[in-house]
Every structure is written in structure tokens, then in C-alpha cells.
Amino acid sequence: MLFKKLGKSELKVSSYCLGTMTFGETTSEADGHKQIDLSIDAGINFLDTAEMYPTCPLRAETTGDTEIILGNWIKKNKSKRSEIVLATKISGKGYEAVRNGEGINGRSIKIAIEGSLKKLKTDYIDLYQLHWPNRGSYHFRQNWNYDPSNQDTKNSNDNILEVLKSLSEIHNEGKIRYIGLSNETCWGTLQFIKYLKYFPNLELVSTQNEYSLLCRLYDLDMAEMSHHENISLLAYSPLAGGFLTGKYLDGKIPENSRLSRVSSLFGRINENSTLAVKEYVALARKFNIDPIHMALAFCNQRPFMGSVIFGSTDSLQLSKILKGLDLVLSEELLLEINKLYKKFPITF
DSSP states (O other), rough: OHHHHHHHSOOOOEEEEETTBBTTTTTTHHHHHHHHHHHTTOOOOOOOOOOOOOOOTTTTTTTTTTHHHHHHHHTGGGGGGSSSSEEEEEETOOOTTTGGOSOOOOHHHHHHHHHEEEEEEEEEEEEEEESTTOOOOOTTTGGGGOOOGGOOOOHHHHHHHHHHHHHHHHHHSSSEEEEESSSOOOHHHHHHHHHHGGGGTEEEEEEEEOOOOBBBBGHHHHHHHHHHHOOOOOOOOTTTTGGGGGGTGGGGOOOSSSSSTHHHHHTTTTHHHHHHHHHHHHHHTTTTHHHHHHHHHHHHTTTTEEEEOOOOOSSHHHHHHHTTTTTOOHHHHHHHHHHHHHHHOOOO
């Protein structure tokens, strides 16, 4: 397992990260704990969650249960707390099950961090992330109609300053080590970087955005920003919600799968993306590689990648994923992938 430093931080994280958003919904607590143990045994030291998890589906009744499940594991494994890098997120504006959709501001950040620390049964969070910006973004399939012209620049910047002030105070209390963004744009990231000069105790080290063979929005201005500003990408949905495994082709909907619970995988499945997945799966098989391992390895080999976040419904799925984490794709295969990318540039 390779380890990388996130941005300019001292956080050394495994190149793969266990995502936990299924814990408490499709994944039981017992199996979730088993997944953590299996991941650590495989060399993974990085765990990612959020105060709004679990998803698949996202329900008010279970909101927060993932952090509780993780916290119960931490309580049972106190000696391992310092060996893992723990990341969580505060929910952005609009999700009514968390603080009535209030969004991210100086007050809500302090409430959220206390709630997460209590549920996670820990004294500190290694990486505290802002799940999505209040002003909105082009993520979650909103890129097709994205129009930032109605955003208020002053309000956005005032909010960033207010949030950073609270984060600085929380950092001084020893409750967080580093901060990260999520579902953010290049402009938004650069605004945070600009205003961090007023808060020298804070270090912005990462942004967690969607990235996969089917979703490569990060390749352009965000990639340039990552290079010059030393901000690492934490890629979520590297398997496009499981679509890139090939298990949903030909109309198949496996029992207890994400597609059985979430229609179209949050807008990822359509005619064009189905054609693309068929070709990516065929390409992997041509090179005698599991499509899962090809998709994850592709993300891992991108120059801006900090860590690739994957999730599993159960420990059996996880065991299959873990078998391929040492895979390095050949230049020949990467060239073939780029040919398919030109054929299917934006599929959802």
C-alpha cells in the first residue's frame, strides 16, 4: 500500500480510503466493523464519513448512524485511534434532516463538530471537510444547468471568512487537525486559500470531489489548481456508484444493491453511460483485469490524487476490492482508456 501526504500536511494516508456511507443502511454495524478490520489489515489507514450518512437511500430516520457505528468501533479499538486518519464532513445547505437544512456557517460548524465528536467517540478529527458549498456547485449531476451568475460574491466571501474563523477556534481547541473541502469548484477553493492567510493555524489540504472513468470534471482547472496550490483530490464514487463493476448491465439489479434502493444511481445510469460502461468492462477483460480493479487503479494513478475512496455493501465485496489494490495499469491500457474517454467524454 502506498502512502501519500495530503497537501502540505503531516497526514500520511493510504492511497485508498474506506468510505462508510453504507454503514447503517445496506451495511450492518457488525459487517461495517469487519470492513474496517479487513481494510486496516490490508494496509488502509484512512476512513471517511459524514454527519449526514448513511445514504442508499438517504433517510432522516438513519441520518447520523454511520458516525455512531464508526464511534462504536473506535471505542472498542482505542489503541488504534492514533493509527488511523479519520475524516468527516459537515452537511451543506438544504438537507433538512440536519439542522433543518441550515447550511454551513460559524455557528453550525461548532454544533456539527461537537455532534460528530460525540458520535465518533473521539477527541479530535484528523480531516474536517465542508460537504458542499452553501452557494451551490455543479456536482451531483447539476453541471448540465449550472449557472453561477446568480451567486452573491460578497455573501460567499463573508461566509468563507465566518466559517474559517470558527474552524480556527475549533482547531485551537484541539478538536480538528486539518480542513478539506468537498464538491467544490476551482473558484471556491481559491477563495478559501486566499482567506486562509488570516488564519495561520489552519491548513487546507484536500478537496473531495467525484472522480471516475465516467466523471472526469477534475481533469482541467481543478487539476491545475491541485498542482500549483498543493491540494490533494480525495475521489469519491470511483466506481460510479457500482456501475463500473458491470453488475448493472443488461438491466440487472442485484438484490440489496445500490440500484435496488436508488433509482438510476442518482442520475448516473442513462443510454450513453451504459454504452461507455460496456466498453470499459470489455477493455478490462481484454487485458485480463477485473473491471473493478481497473477503475480504481486508473483513479489512483492520476497525478493529483491524494486517496481513492471506495465503499462496499458487505465484507465479501470489500475482500474482492482489496485483492486488486496493488494493480498498476500499463501505458498501453492507459492509452486505450483515453481513447474511450474521447468517445464518451461526459456521460452523466
